Amino acid sequence: MAFLKQLRVGKFVKVNIISLTCCAGCVSSFLNAGEALLEVLSGDFEIVYSPTFVDLKEIPKVDLAIVEGGVRTEDDEKFVREVRAKSRTLVALGICATHGGITSLGNILSVKKLLEKEYGLLDLSKLPELKDLMYPIGNFVDVDYYVPGCPPMPFLIVHTLKSIVGGRTPVRHQSVVCTECNRKIIPAKLKRLYGVYGKEADPETCLVSQGFVCLGSLTRDGCGAPCPRSGFTCFGCRGPADALMYRSRDMYAFFVKVISKRTSIPAEKVKEELYRNPFIFHTFIFSKLERFKARERVI
């Protein structure tokens, strides 16, 4: 990506931090970077526009725009298009921006039905315009880097930003969370699957071989596996790993096979138990991806 080498124009790299529809957790995560944050802020960055920190109300032209959150309203779309037009490089930060995030679970019903359910007598023509669904920003604008995660870990954000500012391509994480997890895969003989709180987890064995539904084997690495290491199942907040981003790969069939192999529960029974758990694979990626073709841009 040759365009990166020209990113720095003056002494500082001018940066925008933009929030669309989201929980603000990604910027919070960035603020948790501690010393590294101080280094970034005092060394390379000049944050020129960010409703959270700076009083400026007009969007200026910048070198780097960091966008958290997805597109839920017409305003969001207008905003993200304007930001794209005014920035040289754009980073989608967090799973809402890259894949739609938790809010896209609301896509199970149309907006009209959603509002009708809450208000019987709503005059929709008078409401601020909502999009029909929650979309990731990649559906509307060209994104240079996708950094999925809910939220991405502070070190991952800092690494990505530093690399971009330094004119390098950030290290890509293409594998699965299991590669960063220290648990040992020991095939077991179990009768059924367990919920997260179903029983106490053994600290050393793989959570799947203990009968927990841990999505580590499907999910992109780069987080350091904090959840499965501590005994809480991975729930897929980094989105699917590279190999699973192809539509031809059946995530579900693959996962059933993994569980069945590690627990000796017949595949049919695994399917039956998984069926009872709504949204298990799509907690964070329920949204419709239209232009998410650039696999090599996912960090």
Add this chain to the structure above:
Amino acid sequence: MSDKRVITISPTTRIEGHGKVTILLDEFGNVTDAHFYATEIRGFEYFLRGMDAERLPFIVSRICGVCSTAHVIASVKAIENTYKTEITETARKLRELLLMGQIISNHSIIFFFLTLPDFWFTPEEDPSKRNIFQIMQEKPDIGKKAIALRSFGAHILRILGKREVHIVSTIPGGLISPLKEREREGLLKEAESACAITKEAVALGKELFDRNWEDFRKAGDYKTYYMALTKGDALEFHNGKIRVINPEGENFSELAAQDYMKYLEEKTYEWTYAKFAYLKALGWPKGIVQVGPTARMNVNRQITTEVADQELKEFKRKFGSPAHATLLFDYARLIDLMYSCERAKELLQDGSMTRRDTRVEVKPRGGRGIGVVEAPRGTLAHEYVLTRNGQLKSMKLIIPTQVNNAAINLNVKDAAMEFIHHGEIKPGLLNRIEMVIRAYDPCIKCATRQTNERLRVEIRNSKGKLLKIL
């Protein structure tokens, strides 16, 4: 009505979330009304119906990335309340420590990054300069301290919660893993320097506050009821009773967390789809109540830790009890911060924190349950109805910003009337209005979890004819 008579500030800056203010003027250019409203929506209550209870805490955490820990703890408490589970003393203390971590990381950012620029610069200052980055260039030390304090909060959350934002360790029945001795010692060391930094921050805050007080006191003061958790008259965040005091400072009522939802009612205003929570017993608008830092100071008579208690006494001596001025939220937030650091230190000194009995088994059952905690912005309540199979039937959340919504709007109007006369508007004055909003630190991310939180502003003339919808 022409467009000239409507002033819009959008986006409101240095708050969490997307907000907007509209001020309506009459033909003489004087303020007739002012509204503060959110410009985004999501819809959690609706799409979570049918979700497995065990997956709820980590999903509702995503309502707000800024106060996610408070949401997780309230959610887990609500589920435990339904399951009739009693957690161990160790788990209770660890959760309190987590909550302290939440308050520290949240309040440190709000004080240093969001409100300090208001105290530091004059209102006439160039808006592009009025931010923490400018202060950091002038005094790099302040930036370092802000980050160190934030990091202490983040470390508590990472070590005990396993992640800094959206913690995973807290589950119905307790905590997934105990605190290690090595971790306790490391955190204790950090706690001592955090206490020292906070003392400096309190001194700095007080100095800047005293300097500007004559100005600040005009920015709005609305006498309302106040509500907060309390434990034997002392400040409390995790467990305790809910106490409400009247505008004169007398106890109005005290209730158990389980009765919270019955005690509050929500109202829809004619110009908005947003709901306003108020005290049911008093009706609207008499029952407008405020939560948050000032409310915590007004409701409680003492604080169990030493320095924070002195600060509370000084606060009460200076501003009376209850204190009403809106901008005192910023002052009170510093006392919160002092308490959290001291309390975290106190908890970490306790050797029994590293006991291994952090978890009890839960027996899932259907029914209704409520969980209440003091979140950074005030009393936060989650209520769930679960089916026998452990799936969510319905949920109701009352979020601090929703309770404060009425007071925020009234205060914005007061401030606007104070600062705008005969159509004369200066940018510095508008920033002052934003300061009032910022004092409440309204978390729009929280308030907009509902499908119905989007506000609509209508402009009507004196005969009630609809002229324009914003």
